[in-house]
Structures are given as C-alpha cells and as structure tokens.
Amino acid sequence: MSEPSRRPLGMLALLASEDTAKPDADGAATRRLQSALEQLQIQVVVAASAEDTITLLRSNPAIQCLLLSWGLPGTNATRGALEVLAELRARNEQLPVFMLADRDSAAGLPRYALELTNDFIWIQEDTPVFIGGRIQAEIARYRKSLVPPMFKALLEFSNVHEYSWHTPGHAGGTAFLKSPVGRAFHEFYGENMLRSDLSISVGELGSLLDHTGPIADGEKYAARVFGADRTYYVTNGSSTSNRVILMASVSRGQVALCDRNCHKSVEHAMTMSGAVPTYLIPVRNHYGIIGPIPPARLTRAAVKEAIDQNPLTAGCEDKTPVHAVITNSTYDGLCYNVRKVEALLGESVDRLHFDEAWYAYARFNPLYRDRFAMYDQEREDTPGPTKFATHSTHKLLAALSQASMIHIRDGRRPIEHGRFNEAFMMHASTSPLYSIMASNDVSAAMMAGPGGETLTGESIAEAVAFRQTMARLHSEYIADGEWFFNGWQPDKITDTETGRTYAFHEAPPEQLCNDPEAWILRPGDHWHGFAELEDHYCMLDPIKVSVVTPGVENDGALAKHGIPASIVSSYLDNLGIVVEKTTDFTILFLFSLGITKGKWGTLINALLAFKRDYDHNRPLVECIPSLTNEHPGYREMGLKDLAVKMFASMKALRTTTHLAQGFSTLPHADCTPVQAYEALVRNEVEMLPLSQLAGRTAATGVVPYPPGIPLLMPGENFGDAEGAVLGYLKALEAYDREFPGFGHDNHGVEVRDGEYRIYALK
Structure with missing residues (x-):
C-alpha cells in the first residue's frame, strides 16, 4: 500500500482571455505568462469567453485566482469582464482578481470594475516572472484568509509531526501501521484525518471545556456568522x-x-x-x-x-x-x-x-x-x-x-x-474529536459572506426544479387518466406583482426560488390541510420535499385505491436511493448542499420506474429481491399485488386515522418524566403487552422513529384500551405482523414474536 500524500492542495488560476490562441503580440505575451505560472507550479485553466469563465467559477471552487482580460467576449454584445465580475462577487468576495489591461484601458475602466478588481497586470510591460511572483503571493494570501481560526490552528499543529506521548493511543495513526487490518484502516481514512485526532492535552489548540485558544476563536467566529452573542461547539x-x-x-x-x-x-x-x-x-x-x-x-x-x-x-x-x-x-x-x-x-x-x-x-x-x-x-x-x-x-x-x-x-x-x-x-466529552470541531469551523466559513446565499440558493433552485418536474409529470399523467406521485406543495402560485396565477409547475422558477409568498400556508388552502392558521404565520421550506403517494383524499379519508409509501421506499432502497423519512403516504427527501441535478434526475427516473413496474405488476423477486430473500412469503407476489394488500390492510386498521388521533390527543400525565425515570431505575416497573396497558402509566417514552417525536411521554397514561394511544399502537402491531419487512421503528417498544411490549409503572 502506498503512503498517503501530505502535500498541500495545489495552486489553481483561471485565465479568462480571448488572446491565448492569437498569433499577435498580446497572444504571445499571454502564453509566456501561462508558461511562467506553470513553472511556479500554478496550474492554469483557460477560458475564452465570459460564458465559459462563469461556468468554471460556478463548478470549480478550487480556483484561487482569476486573471481577467478587459476585452473578454461577453453575451449579447455586453462587456464580458463586467459579467464575470458581477457573477464572481455575488459568490466570492475574497478571490483575487487581476485585470489584464494596458494603461489606456485601465485609465478608462468604470468605477464598478475598479472596485471589484484587486490588481492589474501590464502584460506587455512587466516580465512574466515578475507577474507570476505577484500572482503566487496573492494566491498564498487568499488561501490563508480562507481558513477559519480553529481549523487553521489544527492544520498548523498537524503539520508539526510531533512525537506523541499522550492520548489517543494510535499516536497520529502510527499504531494502525503495525497491523494489516490497521493499515487498511489507515489508508481508508488517510493520514491527515488521523494526525488531526488529538488529545485535549494539546494546549496549542485550546480547550472545548474551557472555551479557550483557537477553539474559542472558532466559536466567536461562528457567533458572528450566525448572528449570535455566543456560540458553543458541540461534538x-x-x-x-x-x-x-x-x-x-x-x-x-x-x-x-x-x-x-x-x-x-x-x-x-x-x-x-x-x-x-x-x-x-x-x-x-x-x-x-x-x-x-x-x-x-x-x-x-x-x-x-x-x-x-x-x-x-x-x-x-x-x-x-x-x-x-x-x-x-x-x-x-x-x-x-x-x-x-x-x-x-x-x-x-x-x-x-x-x-x-x-x-x-x-x-x-x-x-x-x-x-x-x-x-x-x-x-x-x-x-x-x-x-x-x-x-x-x-x-x-x-x-x-x-x-x-x-x-x-x-x-x-x-x-x-x-x-x-x-x-x-x-x-x-473530555476527549472531543477535533475533526468534528473543525468541520463546524468550516461550515461557518462556507456560509460567511456571499457564499452562504449562493450555496443555499443553489439548494433551493435544485429543490424547485425537482418539485416542478414532479408537478408537471403528475399533471400530464392525470390528464391521461393515469396516476403519478406529486409533491406536497401549493397547487397554484400567484405573482404578487402582476396578480397572475400559475399552476405550480408553470410558475416562474425565479419566483419560487426568491419569493417567500410562494410558500406561505394560507388559511383554508386545501393542499396543506391545517386549521387554525393565520396568514404569513407559517411557511413551507422548499428544500424539504415530501413526495406524496396516492391514497388520501383532501378530507383525510382513504381513497378507493392507494400505494403505501413504505413499499415505494423499499423499492428505492433496492436501487441505492435512501430516503430521509417515510410515513403512510409521504416520503421526505432533503435537498442539502450536496444535492445535484444528477442526483434528483436519478430519483425522477426511479419513481418513473416504480410506476412502470407497479402498472405491470412486476414480480417482487425481480424489483425488490432483498425483501423476498429475507421474507420468502412474498416470492409469489407482484409489486402491485403487495401494494394493494398493504393499502387494504391500512384501510381496515385505520392506521392514518389512528396516527392523527394519537398525536393530536394529549394523554393524562400521572407523574413527571423524572419521577417515572426514577421508578424505572429502582425497577418499580413491569414490561407488559398492549392488551394489559389500559389505564397504566408509561415508564418510558414511546417514540415512533423517524422523526423521533414522542407519542407518549414517561409518566403519561396509556388511556383506554381502544383510546387514541393504544388504538394507534395496536394498529401498528397488527400491520407489522401482517407485513414482515415493513415494521415500524418505535423507541420504547420491545417486539417479542410480533408482540409489542412496553414498560409500565407498577
């Protein structure tokens, strides 16, 4: 196995010029500059138009310097350099920009361009070596300015290569190199990660418990970024x-x-x-x-x-x-x-x-x-x-x-x-992982300045594009008399300036990405289904996308036909798509900073594949083989067969109705949570099946997961045998028995031979 490299990230400059291929003097000077930079180990990427330059700036955050020609071609006869500067500074205020200009053009530059440019390059007057040195120094300053305080100290200390006589015992990863399996671990995680796993004894990095040194500097930095008086890092x-x-x-x-x-x-x-x-x-x-x-x-x-x-x-x-x-x-x-x-x-x-x-x-x-x-x-x-x-x-x-x-x-x-x-x-912990603290530091730095709005804006734009694609497909399939998934979102969008109303999938994406009014929950709107709301009190976050499966009417009644969301999630899992949360008829997808068009495009294709396989009742052994391997009872069934059976069971058991009642009814509290916990510690409890819990007091919380919201708190009463809480739990228990592989995860519930059992106070 080769030793992992500890070389710092290379320097990368973007040369945005139309002259690199020209046979004239400007072209020759530009090529000499490019050669000089490469001799200084500065990699150069070339773009010949404003459009290409902007694409590279958006797609490659490793660029550490922009060399920009004032004569760069733009779009629609506009000044290309101004287009590039506007795009760049909306994303990054710190990236150094050198304007390639002669003295005549520099004298005529508009104030806007001068404000957004760091320096000038007189390409025909200064030597390539001199210019290269200035660029190299500016890149070094830029790289130093990027790193937030705690992460900076960690980088500096991990490069000392000190002999460790303190914990952790792997001593910067050295211990792993003494074993074959340890070497595999070392190579997988890399030396930098292991060298940065340090003891609280390292005084140069400060203390998380005392909030001193670089850790304290990082917390103060994060407080400024997030608008707080104080911020504490938690690991x-x-x-x-x-x-x-x-x-x-x-x-x-x-x-x-x-x-x-x-x-x-x-x-x-x-x-x-x-x-x-x-x-x-x-x-x-x-x-x-x-x-x-x-x-x-x-x-x-x-x-x-x-x-x-x-x-x-x-x-x-x-x-x-x-x-x-x-x-x-x-x-x-x-x-x-x-x-x-x-x-x-x-x-x-x-x-x-x-x-x-x-x-x-x-x-x-x-x-x-x-x-x-x-x-x-x-x-x-x-x-x-x-x-x-x-x-x-x-x-x-x-x-x-x-x-x-x-x-x-x-x-x-x-x-x-x-x-x-x-x-x-x-x-x-008295032994916090420095990498976790450093990642907090870096997360704050990524959000600082215009970068935060750019990154969040990209997530919103991807979520909006996905939502509109789903809504368009849903509209087209419904118009053809077929079914398809939909998103949980407004059906129509009204332009606040013009008063024009659009179907959601036809609304201007710019409005959906930038106008909070598009996402407000209005009183009485049937799409959200919430009562007692005031206008502008609540807004739907576009990046948290709930995909809705067929089966529920607007009044809450189950439809004639439906597809339980759990079978869709199982199908997606077989395709390597793991969802965030699944309820009876919704599946939650999170459009985080890491979501791309490729990811959500793949998801669209997977949902279309589910529709195709459902409509053709494709055998489960082909479309969800992991399910049939673990539970052979499904081997003779098709995808639609199982979905129809599951929906019929949900209808008979009234799981959706019981869920709403269980979480909307506040149980009677017999004692405080701490009193119930103390009884648990003293073993003044007994574990009972649901049939024996009517009127009893819960010793632990009962928490369906995800999302981890308590149905019953410690010290609360289970209520009547057919009441809201026990009615819901009995419906889940019966469903889990009927459909192995689709069981519910309820913290505080122990399942023995298909029977739910929960601790109650004696």
Missing part, C-alpha cells in the same frame, strides 16, 4: 445541545413549556432536569404531517390555561413558566414567523429555545427572513426574551456527523457564560 449532536440548554435553564419542579412536536432529546432533557412540562399542541393534517402550534395557543391566556389544566403543576409552588421549547423548522419543513412567536410567548416566558437542528442554513438566504431564531433585529431599550438555538450543522450544512452548535442571544434573564458552561461540561 455530540443537537440531542446533547438541547440537553445542555435545558439543564442550564430549568431545575426540578419548575414549569417549562414544550412543543409536543419536540425531538426526544427534549424529553430526555426534561427528565434529567426535573422540569414539569406543559405541552403546546401543534395541528396535524390529512397526511399525518405535523403542523405548527396555532398562534391562539401561544397567547398569555392560552398558556396560563394550559398550565392550570396540567395535573402535574398542581404541586408547583410557582406556576410561572421559566423556559419554552419550539421546533423550527419541523421535520417536514414548516417554518414559523419567529417574530410572531417571540411576541406571543415573550408575554409568558423569559427564555425561548428554538430547536433548529434541521435549519442551520436559514440565516443565509433572504427567502427565510424573520423565520429563524437569530434573525436580524434592533436591540430595544426593553430587552426581549433570551433566545437559544440549536443547529445540527451536520444535517443540512457540510459538517461531520455529531457536529452541532448552540447559539445564544442574551435578553431577559440571561445565563452568563460561567453558569451555562457548567451544564455544557456536564454533557461534553
């Missing part, structure tokens, strides 16, 4: 970030307001802190998609009523809520008007916590203005609530798995750093 995911915030803000016996749509990590945080949760109930639609909490339920009067009706608050000396947690955006992409939420809940509580794990990109595109926690706001004489936000930077930004950030904007009842850090240290 255990936003599950830990949520726990840190709750543990710092709420203590035993205090009342906390909690979105019932919160992730189970908030449940864990409530349990660990001893908080008394009072739940704020969101709405659901006919697909079972969780909507927002209606504004009427966030008013001071509504919050007081919810606390007074909560049986757990009866023993609280003080019923004033001290903390509130809201999920924004939801798993399915519903984003609140945070100004509105802050104004409503700020009347009741001094600390607002927004779980924005799936939403770290929102600040960087104007489409989401005022719909994220750290929105731009003027500091008022009377401060608003202190706000917290958690971001899973690994989910839809470019960080490594487990990377997360906590952002804080101080307001009323702030928690100063010293006290907050005690909760942070309680949950943080």
